[in-house]
Amino acid sequence: MKKADIVVIGGSAAGLTAAITARRHYPEKKTLLIRREDQVLIPCGIPYIFGTVGSPENNLIPDAVLDKNGIELMIAEVASIGREDNMLETSEGEIAYERLILATGSLPTKPPIQGIDLPGVFTIQKDVDYLRNLQKQLEAATNVVVIGGGFIGIEFADEINKATGKNVTVVEIAPHCLSLAYDEEFCVEMEELVRSRGITLRTSSKVKAIKGQDNVEEVALDDGSTIKADLVILGVGAGPNVELAANAGLQIGTQTGAITVDRTMRTSDGNIYACGDCAKKISFFGGAPSNLRLASIATSEARIAAANLYGLRRENIGTVGVWSTSVGNLAMGTAGLTEDMARDRGYCAVSATVEGPNRHPGKMPGAAKTVLKLVFEQHSGVILGGQVMGDATAGEIINALSACIQSRMTAEDIAMFQTGTHPALTASPIAYPLVNAAEMAIGKMGN
Amino acid sequence: MKKADIVVIGGSAAGLTAAITARRHYPEKKTLLIRREDQVLIPCGIPYIFGTVGSPENNLIPDAVLDKNGIELMIAEVASIGREDNMLETSEGEIAYERLILATGSLPTKPPIQGIDLPGVFTIQKDVDYLRNLQKQLEAATNVVVIGGGFIGIEFADEINKATGKNVTVVEIAPHCLSLAYDEEFCVEMEELVRSRGITLRTSSKVKAIKGQDNVEEVALDDGSTIKADLVILGVGAGPNVELAANAGLQIGTQTGAITVDRTMRTSDGNIYACGDCAKKISFFGGAPSNLRLASIATSEARIAAANLYGLRRENIGTVGVWSTSVGNLAMGTAGLTEDMARDRGYCAVSATVEGPNRHPGKMPGAAKTVLKLVFEQHSGVILGGQVMGDATAGEIINALSACIQSRMTAEDIAMFQTGTHPALTASPIAYPLVNAAEMAIGKMGN
Numbered sequence: 001m002k003k004a005d006i007v008v009i010g011g012s013a014a015g016l017t018a019a020i021t022a023r024r025h026y027p028e029k030k031t032l033l034i035r036r037e038d039q040v041l042i043p044c045g046i047p048y049i050f051g052t053v054g055s056p057e058n059n060l061i062p063d064a065v066l067d068k069n070g071i072e073l074m075i076a077e078v079a080s081i082g083r084e085d086n087m088l089e090t091s092e093g094e095i096a097y098e099r100l101i102l103a104t105g106s107l108p109t110k111p112p113i114q115g116i117d118l119p120g121v122f123t124i125q126k127d128v129d130y131l132r133n134l135q136k137q138l139e140a141a142t143n144v145v146v147i148g149g150g151f152i153g154i155e156f157a158d159e160i161n162k163a164t165g166k167n168v169t170v171v172e173i174a175p176h177c178l179s180l181a182y183d184e185e186f187c188v189e190m191e192e193l194v195r196s197r198g199i200t201l202r203t204s205s206k207v208k209a210i211k212g213q214d215n216v217e218e219v220a221l222d223d224g225s226t227i228k229a230d231l232v233i234l235g236v237g238a239g240p241n242v243e244l245a246a247n248a249g250l251q252i253g254t255q256t257g258a259i260t261v262d263r264t265m266r267t268s269d270g271n272i273y274a275c276g277d278c279a280k281k282i283s284f285f286g287g288a289p290s291n292l293r294l295a296s297i298a299t300s301e302a303r304i305a306a307a308n309l310y311g312l313r314r315e316n317i318g319t320v321g322v323w324s325t326s327v328g329n330l331a332m333g334t335a336g337l338t339e340d341m342a343r344d345r346g347y348c349a350v351s352a353t354v355e356g357p358n359r360h361p362g363k364m365p366g367a368a369k370t371v372l373k374l375v376f377e378q379h380s381g382v383i384l385g386g387q388v389m390g391d392a393t394a395g396e397i398i399n400a401l402s403a404c405i406q407s408r409m410t411a412e413d414i415a416m417f418q419t420g421t422h423p424a425l426t427a428s429p430i431a432y433p434l435v436n437a438a439e440m441a442i443g444k445m446g447n
Numbered sequence: 448m449k450k451a452d453i454v455v456i457g458g459s460a461a462g463l464t465a466a467i468t469a470r471r472h473y474p475e476k477k478t479l480l481i482r483r484e485d486q487v488l489i490p491c492g493i494p495y496i497f498g499t500v501g502s503p504e505n506n507l508i509p510d511a512v513l514d515k516n517g518i519e520l521m522i523a524e525v526a527s528i529g530r531e532d533n534m535l536e537t538s539e540g541e542i543a544y545e546r547l548i549l550a551t552g553s554l555p556t557k558p559p560i561q562g563i564d565l566p567g568v569f570t571i572q573k574d575v576d577y578l579r580n581l582q583k584q585l586e587a588a589t590n591v592v593v594i595g596g597g598f599i600g601i602e603f604a605d606e607i608n609k610a611t612g613k614n615v616t617v618v619e620i621a622p623h624c625l626s627l628a629y630d631e632e633f634c635v636e637m638e639e640l641v642r643s644r645g646i647t648l649r650t651s652s653k654v655k656a657i658k659g660q661d662n663v664e665e666v667a668l669d670d671g672s673t674i675k676a677d678l679v680i681l682g683v684g685a686g687p688n689v690e691l692a693a694n695a696g697l698q699i700g701t702q703t704g705a706i707t708v709d710r711t712m713r714t715s716d717g718n719i720y721a722c723g724d725c726a727k728k729i730s731f732f733g734g735a736p737s738n739l740r741l742a743s744i745a746t747s748e749a750r751i752a753a754a755n756l757y758g759l760r761r762e763n764i765g766t767v768g769v770w771s772t773s774v775g776n777l778a779m780g781t782a783g784l785t786e787d788m789a790r791d792r793g794y795c796a797v798s799a800t801v802e803g804p805n806r807h808p809g810k811m812p813g814a815a816k817t818v819l820k821l822v823f824e825q826h827s828g829v830i831l832g833g834q835v836m837g838d839a840t841a842g843e844i845i846n847a848l849s850a851c852i853q854s855r856m857t858a859e860d861i862a863m864f865q866t867g868t869h870p871a872l873t874a875s876p877i878a879y880p881l882v883n884a885a886e887m888a889i890g891k892m893g894n
Binding site: 013016017020021024025042044045048052053058059060061065294295296297298299300303304307313314316317319320321322323324325326331333334335360361363364365366392393394395396397398399400402403404406407409412413415416417418419420421422423424425426428429430432434435439440442443 | 500
């Protein structure tokens, strides 16, 4: 019988990060990572397989990182967790553990639409063979419909359109694409860009049925219209993969369907931790359950879970929600709550938006417009969130904002923020967007 | 007699930002900005006049920003401050004020070197005509020597070399260029790049004399060697311009020579505030006087001073020191203390350096190496500083780090930091450099 001190189940962002972190904090403990896949895809890179990077093989997490960190790898299916005797049943035999980390991830959501199982309808699976097959079928396709206009949907649509020139239509149920991440004015900017690149967007549109004989032929919408399609990609989110945990009797959240964990990432069994898409999340803002699932949340949770395995030292502050996307030369990032979300949750939200060049003087080469919107709670002045669009530096501006949010800075704090600025790299210190937007918001708070 | 509620003396980064901020916080107050210059240069952009942007005219702060913010402008020389009756004597007559903000800036340091006043020796003055003359003389020069290998010196050297191909030599007294901002390994990287671009660096070299008849002809070093020069640029720093304040009897710091201010940016006269290069600074780390002078510090202080004019609401946390530079495709940023500085000041410093691609997968276009070093206090785990090199995104990575420093985050906090990541914009969430470096440092702390 095989034995390891620490066993991690799952080899994607959460599992890999948990195993690396466990080794860093407990180098004397034997650490085993069990995963189902021969090869592991970089989750956020999946859309880019279909354009920019060209193949699943160019979007893999190299296993060398396991060796380098002294992590043993086993490719196996875990059948069950025996919690009485800390024993796993796997396709490769029994494995005893001292501490177990569940990083079993998520499974693509398949809404109960008629025709959803027709050939030619694909979900987004983190599986090399599945995606290779999708790529092959894509070659033969003429009309592609992406259902779901979130990040993944937009990125898939743009990559396919860019690389193949096929007719690509995105169907989004909400009035705007990306509306779970951005306020309307940012969504509109991205929609205009995406449309200008030749993609058709059908917003406020609900899919009624997917139709076809041997293969998908069209997507029928609620308004009676139809869209020709010989390939459909479903990008409508994912749900936690908790079968193994549930079968082991671990507590599962009734609202989220995710494995219940406390702020230390421990499950209802003190020897078992969970992190990433399979683990229950609560919001940094107010503490209600959160359905956000991002690789960067998963890795943060993994670092908490693994560091706590033999002595609690880290607590999860809750999910802030920080992410970014990029189409053509436009990058957009978001952190925390949008203004709409903040209002919906009951905050008295005050916002300010500034725009200006991201170089100074504006005549410096590469200067591009940056637009930044910050959202604050009116009475406390605490930052609740922000959105940015600009060039590639927007991806790190949003991380500076994330640090402000995680420290619960107020608008006054941000107004005094000491930034580094440089003509060739950033906006002017006189008009640095974070600081300027905070000042503009203060003017609206009436405090 | 002219009268304004708020008078700001000085029109560069600090003065302009103070006036804008005063208008934002006190829109009912009449605000007058008095400056000496017809046109105001973007201070950080000055080196780029000699290459990238081509002329002083392309590096101006447009006066439209004054109009837009309802700020009155007067071009005048202020002769004296009458503190008894709140009255300024100026070349345009007397002006009464209710509150006064001094933003008189700094003057280039001129070390007492033999020959320093020879024709052909230039300091770096924020003056359009002076720089136009420098630019003209540069055209005729063959051998250019830049004395001082700090940011400004390196940026001048690279811009002149890049635009004109002239022989450019940088003379630096310390063993490495940029050593006031970076630890040795970062300095070396920049030095290698600068040398590879055709610039000669003479480090550990002290200038003994500048020689010539009617014009500079050579620079003589302490080791007996000489460097041919028909143009010399002095980039050895600047000292506070406090003549007006000193003549008015305001308290001046004995160590710094700068106008004494408290944390609210008030001088020894409750109606007079000071900010920017002329104002005394204390370090965020330990509170000792600081000689750092940066436009981004100046603007932060200006926002504090102006907001406090009619009721104190903001306190200066002290100077963190955040800045960045860029040569060719390499950007380097620094925030807070370097490891050497931290040790010199008596901290038990622990550092960790990580490097990796700034995209994921590494096959994404535009992927470049990012190197990040973080410095922590060993016992508390509090972040003391960090340095980064990479592509243009380094300019904002350093701002994310600045937010961590200003919030006095610990390595544990940063290890749990929730970042936004994206294949086309940032490093992978599994190896995001801020987080990874914090984890590596924790491993060395032995806590």
